[in-house]
Amino acid sequence: YRGIALASVAMGGVGIWSxxxxxxxxxxxxxxxGYSLWETVxxxxxxxxxxxxSFSTLxxxxxxxxxxxxxxxxLGLGVCAMHYLGMYGMRFDGYFIWSVPVVLASLVLSVVGAAIxxxxxxSAQSDKALRAAPVVMAAAVSGMHYIAMSAAGFVCTVVPRGNMPSSDGIVGSNDLTVLITASLLVIMAVLALDQWLWSSPQMIEDDDLPPHQG
Structure with missing residues (x-):
């Protein structure tokens, strides 16, 4: 379970979300x-x-x-849910119009890419397959993202268009960059700390000890 948890944080957090x-x-x-902090998190x-x-299932x-x-x-539905939830958290003086066929195309691409x-x-169990897997997943996630973005139309309802909607918990694009960077640094630091702790000599020695006989 530890391996699945770490892989999920690395792929879901560092890879897909970022x-x-x-x-x-x-x-x-x-x-x-701007972006609602609640939906973003x-x-x-x-x-x-x-x-x-997905990993636990397979x-x-x-x-x-x-x-x-x-x-x-x-996994494919999760990627799409993450994307459209992030889009739902977008704040501007207007609303979205969506192309349903393009939204469905983004879903299909996400599931097919995840399957491959x-x-x-x-299943492939070869070095070439393992090297190809992250490339395929990255292409699927990126492709899904930009196809999904092409499905969205932005309609502004306010003139003049000078001010960002003001409300608690909304971050602008510049602040979003800081939030992403900080989140990635924290996630990678936690993953690195976990690897360091589990590879330390004391941890290895403890793992080699026979089970305690009560």
Whole structure:
């Protein structure tokens, strides 16, 4: 369970969630906009939990095709849920209009990409497959993100368009960059600390001890 938890934080938090919000920082609109801190943080949890659920489903029987399909659906839906929750947390003086076919296309790409990446990791069992898996997953997540962004139309309802909506818990694009960077540093520091603790000589010696006989 420890390995699944760490992998889920690394992939769901560092990989999937950060890619989405770095992509959102790159978004330039002719109107001021910000992001709700609540939805932003919850979307991180969604990405991590979905990744953990997917890995947990597949790790026991990696060659089971039905489990692979279920794991891909869980991961693909999780990526989409994270993305659209992050979009829901976007604040500006206006509203979205969505292209339903493009939204569905983003969902299909996410699930298919997840299925290929999971198969490469858990079933292919070769060095080339393991090296290809993160490339496939990164392409799927990035592709899903930008396809989903193309599904969104932004309609401004306020003239003049000079002020960002003001409310507690809203961060602007510049502050979002700081939030992402700080979150990534904390996550990577925790992962590095865990690896250091588990690879320390004392921990290795403790693992080698026979079980206590009561």
């Amino acid at each position: 890619m989405h919000f770095v992509g959102m920082v790159a978004l330039k609109l002719p109107v001021p906009h 919850v979307s991180l949890g969604v990405a991590v939990v979905a990744t953990a659920a 790790v026991a029987r990696p060659n089971d095709r039905m489990r692979l399909l279920l794991a891909a659906v869980l 990446a999971l198969w490469l990791v858990f």
